[in-house]
Amino acid sequence: MAEPSKKEATKVVDEGIDVGISRLTEEKIQSVINSVIDEETGARLKTYVETCVHCGLCSEACHYYLSHDNDPHYSPVGKVKQTIWEMVKKKGRVTPEFIRQAAIIAQTECNLCKRCAQYCPFGIDIAYLMSVVRRIIHRLGVTPLYIQDTAHSHSVTMNQMWVKGDEWPDTLQWQEEEAQAEIPDLRIPLEKEGADIMYSVIAPEPKFQAQLIYQAAVIMHVAGVDWTMPASMGWDNSDMAMFTGDNELMGRLKRTHFETAARLKVKKIVMGECGHAFRSVYDMGNRWLGWAMPPFTIVHAIEFYHDIIKEGRIKIARKYKPPITLHDPCNVVRGGGLHEKARFVAHAICENVIEMHPNREHNYCCGAGGGVINTGPPFKMTRITGNRVKAEQLFGAKTKGAEVLVAPCHNCHSGLHDIVHHYEIGLDIKFFGDIIYEVMEKPA
Amino acid sequence: MVDSRSWDWDTGERHVSLDSLKKKYRWVEEPYASPDGETVAAIVNVDEGEFTVCVNGEAWGETVFDKIWHLRFSPDGRLTALVSELGEWTMAVDGAAWENKFGYIWEPRFSTDGTAIAAAVQQDMRYAMVLNGKPWEQTYANMTYFAMSPDGRHTAGAVQVEDADSGEIHKFQKGSFTAALDGQPWDMRFVNVWNLALSPDGAHLAAEVRLNLYDYTIAVDGVPWESRYATVWEPVFNPVTGTVVAPVREKGMWRLVENGKSLWDRRFVQIWHQMFSHDGSRLAAIVAPKYGRWTVAVDGEPWPATFTQLVTDATFSPDGQCIAALAKDEETFRVVVDGIPWSDTWDMAWQPVFSPDGKDVAAKVEKKNHYTYTVNNRVWSGSCDAAWEPVFSPDGTHLMLRTVEAGNYVRRVVPVSDIVG
Numbered sequence: 001m002a003e004p005s006k007k008e009a010t011k012v013v014d015e016g017i018d019v020g021i022s023r024l025t026e027e028k029i030q031s032v033i034n035s036v037i038d039e040e041t042g043a044r045l046k047t048y049v050e051t052c053v054h055c056g057l058c059s060e061a062c063h064y065y066l067s068h069d070n071d072p073h074y075s076p077v078g079k080v081k082q083t084i085w086e087m088v089k090k091k092g093r094v095t096p097e098f099i100r101q102a103a104i105i106a107q108t109e110c111n112l113c114k115r116c117a118q119y120c121p122f123g124i125d126i127a128y129l130m131s132v133v134r135r136i137i138h139r140l141g142v143t144p145l146y147i148q149d150t151a152h153s154h155s156v157t158m159n160q161m162w163v164k165g166d167e168w169p170d171t172l173q174w175q176e177e178e179a180q181a182e183i184p185d186l187r188i189p190l191e192k193e194g195a196d197i198m199y200s201v202i203a204p205e206p207k208f209q210a211q212l213i214y215q216a217a218v219i220m221h222v223a224g225v226d227w228t229m230p231a232s233m234g235w236d237n238s239d240m241a242m243f244t245g246d247n248e249l250m251g252r253l254k255r256t257h258f259e260t261a262a263r264l265k266v267k268k269i270v271m272g273e274c275g276h277a278f279r280s281v282y283d284m285g286n287r288w289l290g291w292a293m294p295p296f297t298i299v300h301a302i303e304f305y306h307d308i309i310k311e312g313r314i315k316i317a318r319k320y321k322p323p324i325t326l327h328d329p330c331n332v333v334r335g336g337g338l339h340e341k342a343r344f345v346a347h348a349i350c351e352n353v354i355e356m357h358p359n360r361e362h363n364y365c366c367g368a369g370g371g372v373i374n375t376g377p378p379f380k381m382t383r384i385t386g387n388r389v390k391a392e393q394l395f396g397a398k399t400k401g402a403e404v405l406v407a408p409c410h411n412c413h414s415g416l417h418d419i420v421h422h423y424e425i426g427l428d429i430k431f432f433g434d435i436i437y438e439v440m441e442k443p444a
Numbered sequence: 445m446v447d448s449r450s451w452d453w454d455t456g457e458r459h460v461s462l463d464s465l466k467k468k469y470r471w472v473e474e475p476y477a478s479p480d481g482e483t484v485a486a487i488v489n490v491d492e493g494e495f496t497v498c499v500n501g502e503a504w505g506e507t508v509f510d511k512i513w514h515l516r517f518s519p520d521g522r523l524t525a526l527v528s529e530l531g532e533w534t535m536a537v538d539g540a541a542w543e544n545k546f547g548y549i550w551e552p553r554f555s556t557d558g559t560a561i562a563a564a565v566q567q568d569m570r571y572a573m574v575l576n577g578k579p580w581e582q583t584y585a586n587m588t589y590f591a592m593s594p595d596g597r598h599t600a601g602a603v604q605v606e607d608a609d610s611g612e613i614h615k616f617q618k619g620s621f622t623a624a625l626d627g628q629p630w631d632m633r634f635v636n637v638w639n640l641a642l643s644p645d646g647a648h649l650a651a652e653v654r655l656n657l658y659d660y661t662i663a664v665d666g667v668p669w670e671s672r673y674a675t676v677w678e679p680v681f682n683p684v685t686g687t688v689v690a691p692v693r694e695k696g697m698w699r700l701v702e703n704g705k706s707l708w709d710r711r712f713v714q715i716w717h718q719m720f721s722h723d724g725s726r727l728a729a730i731v732a733p734k735y736g737r738w739t740v741a742v743d744g745e746p747w748p749a750t751f752t753q754l755v756t757d758a759t760f761s762p763d764g765q766c767i768a769a770l771a772k773d774e775e776t777f778r779v780v781v782d783g784i785p786w787s788d789t790w791d792m793a794w795q796p797v798f799s800p801d802g803k804d805v806a807a808k809v810e811k812k813n814h815y816t817y818t819v820n821n822r823v824w825s826g827s828c829d830a831a832w833e834p835v836f837s838p839d840g841t842h843l844m845l846r847t848v849e850a851g852n853y854v855r856r857v858v859p860v861s862d863i864v865g
Contacts, residue, residue, distance in 0.1 A: 019614060039695060141657065148613045155636050155654070156588055156621070162610055164586060166548035166566040173511060177493075184492070185471045190513055192474060194792065194810070194830075231514070232551055233588075246657070248675040248693070252638075255716075262756050265792055267775075290714035292736030295754040295772065 014378045016145030017103050024096040024140060032139045033092030041132060048124045049088055052077065058116040058126060063364045064109055067388035074386070076116040076126040079105050083133045103142045106133035108379040109386060112243070112370035113330040118361065127370075135245035143244045146376025150240040153203075155249055158256050159236035161203035169231040171206040175214045179221075183443055186221045188213070192228035194265045197299075199227050200257065201272040202238035202410055215437040216272065219305075222442055223313040227270070234260025237271050239280035243371025247288055254285030261296045269294075273301040273431045275331035275409035276369060283335060300332050302408050305432055306341040309348045315441040316349055322404050323352035324435075325397035325427075327416060328363035329409035342432075346406060349435050356397040364390045366407065368415020383415065384422045391423035404428045406435070446519045446557055451480045453837045453844075455857050460484050460500050463851030472498070475853060477832045477846040478517045484846075484853040485523055487512045497525060497539070505539035512536075514550075520558030526550065535563060535577070542577035549574070553592040553599075560596025572627065573599040580627030588621075589638055593646030600625045600649050602637035617657060623666070625649045630666030637663075639678035643686055650679040650688045662690045662704070669704035677716050684724030691715040691729070700729065700744075708744035715741070717756075721764025728767055730755050740769050740783070747783030755780075757795035761802030768796035768805050779807050779818060786821040794833055799840035804860055806834040806843060817845060819863045828854075836860075 037045065059065050059075035072078045083102040087094060094102075112127040120126070137143055143151070153162045163171075169190060176188040189195065199220065205212045220227050229235060234256045241249035261269050271277055278300050286294045299307075308314050326346050333339045339360040346353045358364065367387035372379065394405065394416075405420065405427040407413045413429055420427050462484070465472045469488040477484050485499045495512040497504035504523075511528040518524055518537075527536040532545035535552065546565040553562045562575045570583035573590060586604035593599075606620035619633030623640055636654040643649075653663045659672040662679045673692040680689055682702075689702045697711040700718060707727075718729035731741040737750035740758050751771040758769035768781045776789035779796050790809040797806050806819040808831050815831035817824040830848035837844070843863070845856045 016613060139658065145611065145613055149611050149616075152613060152616050153610070156586070156604075164566075164571075165564060165588065166550055166571075169513075169550055170548055173513070180492075185489075187471070187473070189474075248660070251675070262754065265794065267791060290732040290735055290738075292752070297775065 012104065012378050012382075014144045014375075016148045017100060017142050020103075020140065020142035021096045021100050024099060024142070026093065026095060029094060029096065029099060029140065030092035033087045033094070033136055036132065036136050036139060037088065037092075040135065044128065045084075045088075045132060048129060049085065051122045052080070052124055053122075055121065057121060058119050058124075061116040061119040063111075063115075063367060063389045064386040067386050067390075074109060076110075079110055080126060080129050084129050087133075087136070099137070099140060099142055102133055103137045103144070106130045106137060107144050107147065108372055108375050108382050110370065111330070111365045111367060111372050113365035114334050115330070115362070115365060118334070131245065134243065135247065138245035144375040144379065146378075147240055147244055147371050147374040150374050151244045151246055151249060154239070154241050154253055158233040158253060159203040160238045160240055161207040163203050163206055163236075165232070168206055168235060171210055172213065172229060172231075175210050175217065179214050179217050183218065183221060186217060188217050189228045190231045191264065193263075195228035196226040196266065197228070197268050197270045198261045198264055198266040199229050199270050199272070200235055200237040200277075202274045202277055203236045204410060205272065212272065212431065212433060215433045218437055218442065219308070219314065219433065219440070222440060223308045225308075225313075228264055228266065230260045230264060232260070237269075237277040237281055238274065239277060239285060240371055240374050242280045242284050243276070243374070250280065250285050251288045254280060255289055257281065258286070258289075258295050266296070268297045268299050270299045270304045271301060273408040273410065273413075273433060275329035275335075276371070276411055279331040279335050300336060300338060301432065302332060302338045302342045302345060305345045305436060309345060314436070316439050317441045318439055320350040320404075320435045320439050321352075322428075323354050323401045324350045324404040324406050324430075325354045325356045325394070325402035326359070327356070327366065327405060327407040327409075327412055328360055329407065329412045330363075330365050330369055332409065333363065334361050342408060345432055345436075349432070349439050352401070354397050354400045354402045356393050356402075358393075364393055366390065366409075366412035366415040367419065368411040369409075373411055373415050380418065384418050387415075387419055388423075390416075391419050391425060394420065394425050394427060395423075398425055398427060402427065404430055406430055406432060408432050446479060448480070448835065449838050451844075452482075453842050453857055455842065455859060457854055457856040460853040461851065462486070462848065462853055465498055465501065469498075473515075475830070475848065476515055476517060476523075477853065477855075478521050478523070479519060479835070480521055481835070481844050481846045481855040483517075483521070483523070485515060485517075487515050487525070497523065499523065504536075507539065507541070509536070514552060516552065518554045518558035518561060519556065522558065524552060524561060526552065526563070533565075535561060535574075537561065542574075544574065544577055544579060546574070546579075551590050553590065555592065555596025556594045557596070560592070562590075562592045562596075562599045564590050564601070571601075571603070573601050575599050580624075582624065582627040582629070584624070589640050589651075591640035591642050591649075593642040594644055595646060598626055598642055598646035600640045600642055602640060602651065603629060605629050606633060623649055623651045623663070630663070632663070632666050632668070634663070641679045641681055641688070643681045644683050648681070648686065650681065650690075652676050652678060652690070660692075662688060664688050671701070671704045680718055680720065682720055682724045683722065689718055689720075689727065691718060698731075700727070708741075710741075710744050712741070712746075714738075717758060719758065719760065721760045722762060723764055726760070726764050728758060728760065730758055730769070738771070740767055740780075742767060747780075749780065749783050749785060757793075759795060759798070761798040762800055763802045766798070766802055766805075768798065768807075770795070770807075777809070779805070779809075779821075781805055786818065788818060788821070788823055790818075797834055797836065799836040799860070800838060801840050804836070804840060804864070806836070808833050815847065817843070817863070819843070819860060822864045824858075824863050
C-alpha cells in the first residue's frame, strides 16, 4: 500500500447516523457485532479474514483509492481494516465513534462493485465484508437517513419511492394513453395472466421517468412481445434494503416480486435498465429466501434488447449518429456477464461506438452503486470526489470523439450525471432504450 | 361455494366466434370465460378513448366508458370491470356502474360465493375499502394491504394513521400504521402491517406486524403475540378452531407456530403458503427442506420428492385426504399429487383441480403456446390457443373445458373417462 495517509476525518451531519450513534452503548455495540458474526456469517467471513495476507493488491482496483491519490484509507483492504477486522479482533468492543466511521466507510465509501475481488490473489469478496459491516450498522440503527427512508418506503409500499397503490396503475394507464397518440392500438397489458413476460421496473420510472415506460411499451409492441405488467405490489424490482443490510426486508421484497410473477403465470421476468435490481433478483434476494437460482428466468434489458434485435423482432431504421461510449454497469457485467451483449446492442443501433478504458468487467464503477447515491445530499461530494478516476476515464472517451455516454443502469445514470456535471465533461447520458426508441422502425 | 348443479352438464360443445369481433372494433383484448362457461367476454376499443365490453358478441349495454380494465367474472357469474367516466372511477357489474365514484379503484376481491365484491379506492388522496359499492366511512392517508372475509361481509386494510412524511425516519420508526376492520382501526400502532387474514366468520383479523426495525410478530385483533421473531410470513386461521398459524424465522431457519407457540417441531430453510384442509384437521405448507430444494410438507413431514425451482399452487382435495401442487425444475412444470410427480412436463401449468370426491385431478397446462388439459396424468387430445381451468361436474363424471380454438370460444363438456380411459 502507498504511504503516507492523507485522509482527514470529516464530520458529516446525517440524522440517521447521528441520532443512531447517540443511542448506542458499548454493551449494545458488542452484543450486536458478536450476534451478527456468530449467528450470521460462519465460514465465509472466517475464511476471508484468515486468508487475507494484507498484500494490498486490491488497492489499485478501487476508484476511491485511485481518486484520492492512493490514500490507503480508501483501499479495499484499508476499509476492511478500519471496520470488520477491528470488530472481529476486539470481539465487538469498539466505541460509538468507531461505529460512526464504520457506517460512513461501509455505506458511502464503498460501492460494493466487486472490482477489487478480481484483483485479490485469493478472490476474497471484499464487497461481502462491507455488506457484513452494513448489516451490523443496520442492526445498530445507524444507517444514513436517505437510504433508511428508502428502505422504509420499501417496507410500506414494496417500492422504493413511496408510490401508492393507485398511483402505479394510474401511471401505466397514463403512459398507455400517451403512447396511443403515436401508435393507436398500443397497450400496456395489466394483470394479463399467462403472458410470456412480466416486465418490471424500479420506482423512479413511474415517479420521475415515466417516458421510459412509454418507450418500453413501444419496443414491446413493435417486437410483438406477449407481455404484462402487474397492477399490484411486486412490480418494483429494486431493493435498497439489500444495501442497508435489512436482509429480512430484502427477502420480503423479492418474495413479493417472484410471487407476482408466479401469480401472473409468466415464463420470464424482463427487467428495465437497472443494475442493483438485477443483483437483488438474480443473486442476493433469491438466495436469502432459499432459492439457489431465481425461480423464473431473469432477463435484464440489455439481454432482452440483444435478443429482439438479433431475432429481427425490431429493425433499426437508421443508426444513431452521435458517437457513443458505453459504461459497463458492475451488477450486470461483473455480476451478470452481459458486456458482450451490451456491445452487440450498441453496435446494432449506433454508427460509432468508442470504447472507454478500462472496460467490460474491468470498468470503473459509476460511484453511485451499492446504495451510495441513495445516502443522499450529505454524501454527494463523497462519491463525486471519490470517483475522479471515472471522470478521467470519461474524458479519455470524450477526447476520442464520444458525445454520448450510454449507461444501461439507473444508478449509474444518476451517478454519472453528477460526475459529468461536476467535472464538466460534456457528455449526454442515455439509456439503451432511449436510443432504440429513437432509431427503431415504428408503425407509420 | 358456488352451486354448479344447475349448469348444463350434457356432453357436447358450443361455439362463440371471437374473430368476428376483430372486424367490429379497433382492438379486442384477451377474453374471459364465465364460471359456467356460458359466456365469454372481452374489453373492446370502440374509438379513441371509448371502450365497452363484448359479451357473447354483444356490446355491454349502451354505456361507453373512457377506460375499462381488470375484466373478471365473479364466482357467481357476474361480469365485473373497473371503469372510468369523465375522470372518475368505479366498478361496473354486468354493465351497470356503481353509483359511488372515486378518484381511483383497484385490487377487486370477491367473496367465495361471489355475492360480495370489494376493492380499494382513493378519493381526494384518502384511502378506503369499498364493499358492494359502499365505501368505509373512515378514510386514511395510505392503505397498503387488503383483505375480505370469505363470506364477503367484512373487509380490512393496512392503514396509515399517523402522518410521517418522507424523510422522517425516526417518527416512522415509532409506528404510523395499523390495521382496520370494516374501517375501524386497531388502537396499537406498528412500524409495518402486512398480509392481513380474516377469520372465516369475519370477526377476527390477524396480520404480520413489525414492532421496530428488528422485531416481528403476528397481531390478532390488534394484540401482538408475546413472542418476537426475526421475521414472519402471512398468518392463516384454522377454519374450525379459529387459532392463528404463521411461519416464523429464528436463527436463520423457519418453523410454524400457532398462537405464538411452536406447532411443527421440524425447521425448514423456508416455509410459506401454509393451508388447512377444509375440516381444519390437516395442515400443509410449501417448504424448502434444504437450500435450493422445494416441496410440500404435510403436518410437518415433507414429501420425499423435492424440486429445484419452485413449488406453487398447492391445494387440498375437498375431503382433505390428498394434496396437489405444481413443481418446477429448470424451465418445466409438472403436476404433483401426494408427492408423486406426473410424467409430462409443461412450459406452464395452472392450479390443479380436484373432483368433488377427490379421486380425480385435472389441470390446465401449456407447452409452446398450445394449451391442453392433463387429468390423472393422462393428457387430453385437444390443443387450444387459450384455455381456462377445468371444472368438474357435481357428480365428478364430466369435465367442462373452456377454450379458444381457431378464433372461436368453445364450451365443451366431456366425460372424464374419455380422457383417463
